[in-house]
Amino acid sequence: MVKSQHQTLRERLNISRFAIAHSWLTICFWLALTVAGLFAFSSLKYALFPDITFPVVVVNAQTPLETALETETQLTQTIEQQLQSLAGLDDTRSSTYSGQTVVSLAFDVGTNLESSTEAVKTALQKAELPPETTFEAISVNLNESAAISYAIKSEEKTLSELIQIAQEQILPKIAELPGVLKVRLLGDATPDEDEPNSSITASPTLARFNSENAVAFQVIKRGAANTLEVVSQVEAAVQQLQGDLPQVQLVLAETQADYIREATQATIDALLLA
Template sequence: MARSKLDSIRERLNISRLAIQQSWLTICCWMAIAVAGLFAFSSLKYALFPDITFPVVIVNATAPLETALDSETELTIPLEEELQSLDDLRKMVSSTSAGRTVINLRFRVGTSLADSTAAVEQVMIEADLPADTETEVTPLNLNEATTVSYALSSDSLALEDLAALADREIIPPLEDIPGVLRVDLLGTGTQAETDDSADSFLADLENPPTLIRFGRDEALALQVAKQGDANTLEVVDRVETEIQQLQAELPEVQLIQAATQADYIRAATQATIDSLLGAILIAVLVIFGFLRSWRATLITALAIPLSLLGTVTPSSISSTRWPSSP
């Protein structure tokens, strides 16, 4: 009696039987999965790195100290003694130069980057440091890296005038683009002047002069960094559209794309898609070679891409970022 009830339950819960009996419902269900998967695939976020937080905080301290030994004694050692008591701190690496200390703090994976940054900032407030010391605490997010860089040059403007034009006319509209975190201008270095004052010394440490050459000519560099949760490809496309508009408005300036993450991401994504299509084709040919049935082969040919599209939809809903590893 119990066995017959169990067999009856198994028969009712036989998914294959239900799918065959309700064939139109099955077809509509898989069509819905395919359509949802196609829409989800078009909205996936792509980035150079996966969406994984590595809690790294950089401490930068500058003071009017003339030698690296003085900086180590009065900056590095006191800071290390205070910072080593932080919870979940896994590794601390410091670099000392005359008047400057940079400390790299690596916390355990899974630790909140915001909480780690707040804890470091609290320690910096309480640290006993020399007078006129300036400190900066920077959380490091791999996905907030530079996504596209442009070389900025002009045949009629000096570098100083070109830099002023960039600050006034080019950088503000780029920073207003959704997904853009910041725009850095490099190459504004000027001839060094002899000045032994502490203020000049600190200014040189905080804003070191840079010199950019594009080809053989002196130029400026614009580096556009995206927000950590932004889609790299979308940000690059928006920036490129804005750059084209700025180029039309500023004919005396040449804006040339020098480097971008988008090309690598697109190439890696296309390589992944090509590999999947090749794998599906090989699987279909092998199955047909064994079964000698076009119907069975067609079922397999449809099942593989449908199952892949079915996995894309949850990824899109959860806003998972797909890394562009080849």
């Protein structure tokens, strides 16, 4: 009697028999699971680095002091003492030079980077720093990297004219795209080819492309943005800009998209083979 009850219970819990008896339900279940898997795969974000934030804020402060010892005593130690009570602060490291100090602040993993940066700025504004001290707090995020870069070339325009075109017409258009954190102009300190004695020093950067002085720009994506989506939007915007600027050539210099697409395709091929 007991054995018969066990057999009956095992027959009721037989998944294979249930699946065969209700084949339409089994087919619907696997179809739904397949669709959900395809949807989840298509919604994955693609990036060169994993979406893990290691919140780091770097403070660069300058003051008119002559020696590194004076700078450490009056500036570095003051900054460290002012910031040591910040919430989530894990580690503090500093380097001191004559009239300058660089303090690196590492926060606990998962701490919001933007709020940490604002907290650092607020704390520094309340600190009693030496007179004429200037400082900036820079947030560092590995995922906020250059997704794509372009060189700006022209056979008719000088480098100075290309810089002006980039600042007025190209960079603002790219900067407003979704997922773009900022657009960095490179080569805006390159001497003008037609005026050897002139230079633009708003940002002391030099750029060379194909062994020639050039103007270029890098598109820095937001940490949480999908790299492939950002690159696609930038490529579309560049194509439109190219039509609006016939005397200028926007030449692709570097992109993360190719490597990511190759890695993604290799993953898909491996899944299909498995």
